[in-house]
Amino acid sequence: MDIVTLIIICVKALVVFAAIMLTVMAMTLAERRISAFMQNRLGPNRVGPKGLLQPLADGIKFLMKEDVIPSGVDKPIFLLAPVMLIVPALMTFAIIPFGSELHLFGRAIQLQVADINIGVLYILALTSVGVYGIVLAGWSSNSKYPLLGGLRSSAQLISYELAMGLAIVSIILLAGSLRLNDIIIQQQGHFLSWNVFKQPLAFLIFVVAVYAETNRLPFDLTEAEQELVGGYHTEYSSIKFAMFYMAEYANMITASALTVTLFLGGWDIPLMNEAALGNLGVLLSVVSFVIKTALFLFIFIWVRWTFPRFRYDQLMRLGWKVMLPLALVNIFLTAGYLTLTV
Amino acid sequence: MATIVTSYEPTFWDKLYFPALLRGLMVTLRHFFQKKVTIQYPDAKYIPPEGYRGLHRLNKYPDGRIRCVACEMCAAACPSGCIHIVPGAPPWEDGKERYPVSFDIDLLRCIFCGFCEMACPEQAIELTEIYDFSNSSREGLWINKDGLLEVYEMTKDENYYMKKSHEADLTSG
Numbered sequence: 001m002d003i004v005t006l007i008i009i010c011v012k013a014l015v016v017f018a019a020i021m022l023t024v025m026a027m028t029l030a031e032r033r034i035s036a037f038m039q040n041r042l043g044p045n046r047v048g049p050k051g052l053l054q055p056l057a058d059g060i061k062f063l064m065k066e067d068v069i070p071s072g073v074d075k076p077i078f079l080l081a082p083v084m085l086i087v088p089a090l091m092t093f094a095i096i097p098f099g100s101e102l103h104l105f106g107r108a109i110q111l112q113v114a115d116i117n118i119g120v121l122y123i124l125a126l127t128s129v130g131v132y133g134i135v136l137a138g139w140s141s142n143s144k145y146p147l148l149g150g151l152r153s154s155a156q157l158i159s160y161e162l163a164m165g166l167a168i169v170s171i172i173l174l175a176g177s178l179r180l181n182d183i184i185i186q187q188q189g190h191f192l193s194w195n196v197f198k199q200p201l202a203f204l205i206f207v208v209a210v211y212a213e214t215n216r217l218p219f220d221l222t223e224a225e226q227e228l229v230g231g232y233h234t235e236y237s238s239i240k241f242a243m244f245y246m247a248e249y250a251n252m253i254t255a256s257a258l259t260v261t262l263f264l265g266g267w268d269i270p271l272m273n274e275a276a277l278g279n280l281g282v283l284l285s286v287v288s289f290v291i292k293t294a295l296f297l298f299i300f301i302w303v304r305w306t307f308p309r310f311r312y313d314q315l316m317r318l319g320w321k322v323m324l325p326l327a328l329v330n331i332f333l334t335a336g337y338l339t340l341t342v
Numbered sequence: 343m344a345t346i347v348t349s350y351e352p353t354f355w356d357k358l359y360f361p362a363l364l365r366g367l368m369v370t371l372r373h374f375f376q377k378k379v380t381i382q383y384p385d386a387k388y389i390p391p392e393g394y395r396g397l398h399r400l401n402k403y404p405d406g407r408i409r410c411v412a413c414e415m416c417a418a419a420c421p422s423g424c425i426h427i428v429p430g431a432p433p434w435e436d437g438k439e440r441y442p443v444s445f446d447i448d449l450l451r452c453i454f455c456g457f458c459e460m461a462c463p464e465q466a467i468e469l470t471e472i473y474d475f476s477n478s479s480r481e482g483l484w485i486n487k488d489g490l491l492e493v494y495e496m497t498k499d500e501n502y503y504m505k506k507s508h509e510a511d512l513t514s515g
Contacts, residue, residue: 037374306369
């Protein structure tokens with residue numbers, strides 16, 4: 001590996017990191033504004049033009065707050081848990097292609113931090129690691145409500161990972177590859193070649209599972225404030241508390257980007273050949289990716305302010321008795337179709 | 343008589359869940375685009391309806407004389423005893439023979455019941471629509487005769503808040 005390649009990789013990593021962090025800031029504001037709009041309110045609009053500097057004010061507030069570490073906690077794990085949550089969310093984004101191939105100074109640059117050929121496997125591994133952050137935060141807090149939140153999180157994980165994995169399997173069957181770029185190339189063409197139309201059932205299962213995965217409503221059982229005070233982050237304060245929120249939004253961004261990659265053709269623009277347009281096409285592909293991801297982020301917020309929380313037994317029943325069989329049937333049908341036609 | 347309890351059996355359509363979920367999403371989306379109800383208070387002010395009972399005023403005749411004859415009916419009707427009147431001879435020769443030398447209202451005691459304006463035989467005391475007259479001291483919430491006459495000047499022509507609301511859009515932002 002020569003030095004230029006190394007620099008390119010570093011720049012890409014930095015750009016992706018900065019983009020995610022900026023989006024996290026924007027999301028904290030978007031969540032509050034959109035929720036306000038859905039309740040016929042205005043939301044925060046005082047800090048800066050249209051309230052755009054609100055995330056900055058929030059950040060300063062979090063930094064100034066006293067950082068309380070309760071006396072009974074398991075200190076190393078207590079300090080590590082927020083990091084455990086945010087790192088996998090950022091790492092998952094590393095393999096998501098956010099644009100087509102950029103040609104600059106005679107070099108072909110993949111708009112993706114790491115192009116690994118077992119991409120989907122890597123994603124499934126890392127999203128599972130993310131749950132450790134919640135479980136460890138709950139356990140190390142040495143307090144009953146965080147512990148319950150952590151336990152719920154792990155139970156939620158096993159009921160949803162399966163269905164989510166199986167939903168992805170049907171996509172892999174179609175693409176014949178675990179590389180995310182191959183999955184995108186397989187979806188290129190017109191609208192109907194997107195996986196959301198080829199695999200509507202898998203899409204539904206995946207989206208529902210993703211909501212459970214990111215602990216968002218209607219599956220936010222781990223932090224159900226009416227039942228568990230604050231859930232796994234009850235004992236956290238100051239910037240560590242903020243990190244849990246950053247992790248939640250980073251997870252949402254990654255999950256949205258992943259949904260777009262797997263089901264909406266990633267950076268692909270339908271009915272258009274990006275490669276023929278040169279670097280302008282690359283720019284358009286990035287814009288297309290951002291728009292699609294933003295759409296899913298909006299749906300995340302939209303769903304949160306519409307649906308009530310699932311009860312614990314309902315969640316289990318949905319995971320094990322509805323989604324898992326449906327995903328299996330879907331794989332069976334997809335595999336059957338492929339054997340008969342190919 | 344026994345009550346017949348009928349429970350709703352969910353149909354297949356109900357069990358699909360997604361049609362109902364989509365309808366729920368449409369409700370929130372509709373509200374997303376609706377006009378917002380927030381009034382951005384210091385910039386835009388709520389306009390109280392007719393008959394709102396706010397800050398008091400003392401009315402005047404068109405020639406500028408005070409209507410009040412210091413009969414102390416309002417003070418007698420006041421359940422919280424917040425009206426303090428000192429009657430005396432008027433500064434003018436013709437016309438009404440009684441006149442309030444001083445007319446003080448303790449706004450901290452006042453419960454804004456409106457009994458004073460109902461008791462008044464001369465329609466001299468009235469409650470206006472002004473609601474934001476907070477003050478940082480107890481003394482500042484004693485309003486005297488001059489103050490009450492000033493409130494009359496502020497509110498006699500049109501709703502006190504009407505003018506300000508023309509300037510600032512109620513729901514901008």
